[in-house]
Structure formats: C-alpha cells, structure tokens
Amino acid sequence: MNLTNAWNILKDNGFKETSKRNQILELFANDERYLTARDLLDVMQKDYPSMSYDTVYRNLATFVSLGILEETELSGERHFRMQCESDHHHHHFICMDCGKIKEIPVCPMDMLGAALPAYEIANHKFEIYGKCPECK
Amino acid sequence: MNLTNAWNILKDNGFKETSKRNQILELFANDERYLTARDLLDVMQKDYPSMSYDTVYRNLATFVSLGILEETELSGERHFRMQCESDHHHHHFICMDCGKIKEIPVCPMDMLGAALPAYEIANHKFEIYGKCPECK
DNA sequence: AAGGTAAATCGTAATCATTATTATTAGAAA
C-alpha cells in the first residue's frame, strides 16, 4: 500500500482530502514500523500544534476499516502500520527493539485443514516477537 | 492446574493463604473461560463487598508470574484463565460467544525451523477465534 | 468566484482499564 493507492480508496469512498489525513498517511508510508496514536501525535504536533487525539483516532479507524492500515495489539496498546503490499496471506515477525517487521510466508491455518470440524473459524492471529539481526 | 497444585506453588514461594486468594483461584478452577479483572470483581463482590481492584490485579500478576494462570489480550482487555494441564506446548481456539477454549496441539513454530536465521526469537502468539459447536 | 452543506477538525471532558499510595488488617512464626 502506498500513498496513491490509499487516496484512491479514500476518494472512492467519499472521503475528503485534508492535510491532516495526508500527513498521517505520509508518516505511515515512510515508516515500516508499527506506530501508536501517541507516536503519530508527537510527530504531527510539530507541524500542526493543534492536532487532537480525536482526529488521529478517527482517521486511524477510517483507514483500518478501508484496509489501508493494519492493526495489532502490542503490550496493551493499539499499533498501526501500512497494509502490506504482498497479495498473499502471511504473518509477521516483529522486532521488540526497533519495531521493524519481517513477513512470514507461512500460515499455521494451512496445517489445520480438518482439525476443527464443527467449529466456525472467524479469524486467527500469529505473530513472532524477538530481535531482528540489526538489534541483536 | 488445580487448586491443590496452585496452593503448593504459592506456599513454596512464601505466599500466605488468604480467603480472597482462595476464592480467586476457585473461580478459575471452576471456569474454563478467559476472565477479565472486572469479571472476577463482579462475582467476588457478592461474597466480599469490600474487594478492591488492587487485590484482584495484584493476585492476577502473582499467579501469572508463578505460572498458575495464563494471560492473553482479547479486544483490548487482559484476560486470564488457569494454566492448562497438558504438559506439552500448544495453542488455543477461543469461542467469541461463550469464551470456552479448545486446545490446538499444533505449533506453527515447528514449521519455521531455519526460516528466521539471524533473528532472535523471544516468543510467539497463535490463537484462533470463532464459534464453538455449541454456539454455532 | 461565492455560497451552502456536510464532513472534518479542535478543544476539552468523560470513560475505561490499570496502577499507585497510604493506612489498616490479618497470616503465621516465635
């Protein structure tokens, strides 16, 4: 996902182009790490001192619902990052030091074909945590 | 994990036997679902109207650190349940309706033997969410 | 270009889960 794609999706769904929205998206486009609402606010208040939490959270919710951002919960806080480009389902290794991620092409659900008959599976979560080569 | 085991561990580590502690453990022993701090408090305040959050959270932290309870994050809230009896590493299916769990004997890390060389893996999370046969 | 309208934002307060603080109570060892 890049800036252009994101704006196409937003426009298609009737969302207006605002400078705040654009800067939030730019921050994600230039950062492969997972970021919190506070991370965003801290950076953005340099350019827009009046930026409020409401604006940040409202836009994050919009972006997630449109599939522009993906979200996960790390140590009790919601974290966001650009939706991956790769078109096939995958999971993530997340570095607990620098926050960078690495795609894991394997999905454990592939092995569980008939392991849960009678169960209705809605979704699943698989994440690996540790240190990336640079941080080790 | 059962009550007796839990108390053995607590005693071995110098923790005192109190009625609050015992009731918290009994609630977990009789409920296979994941519970929140609020779930516990709501039930326990019937017997102990003066029960406070501090007591609940402090004991939850103790129990988790001693391996009596296990913890996971579900929709932004910390949830707890008795540590499973099974001695070998596994994961969980969690019913989003009734909260009951089912053990999944497969671990995706088994498939990732040399998939992450140079990475230091600290831990991982694999959970499946959906509806159990009774709730479907 | 000007005006109208709904969306977006601001400023701030409220809420919810969790943690911290201080005084008091209660296990359990001597």
Added chain:
DNA sequence: TTTCTAATAATAATGATTACGATTTACCTT
C-alpha cells in the same frame, strides 16, 4: 499471645481511548 510482614481496602492517579459541542474546511453547486 505478641510481633513482624504480607495482604488488603479505599481511594486517587495515570494513560489510552472515546465522546461531544463548537468551529472550520473541503468541495459541490450555482
């Protein structure tokens, strides 16, 4: 029983997130 210390109660503080009324802005229409 006395004493020591862990455990608890009551309450306040914190931090993330959500809500709300007032204001501003994007953008559509004329």
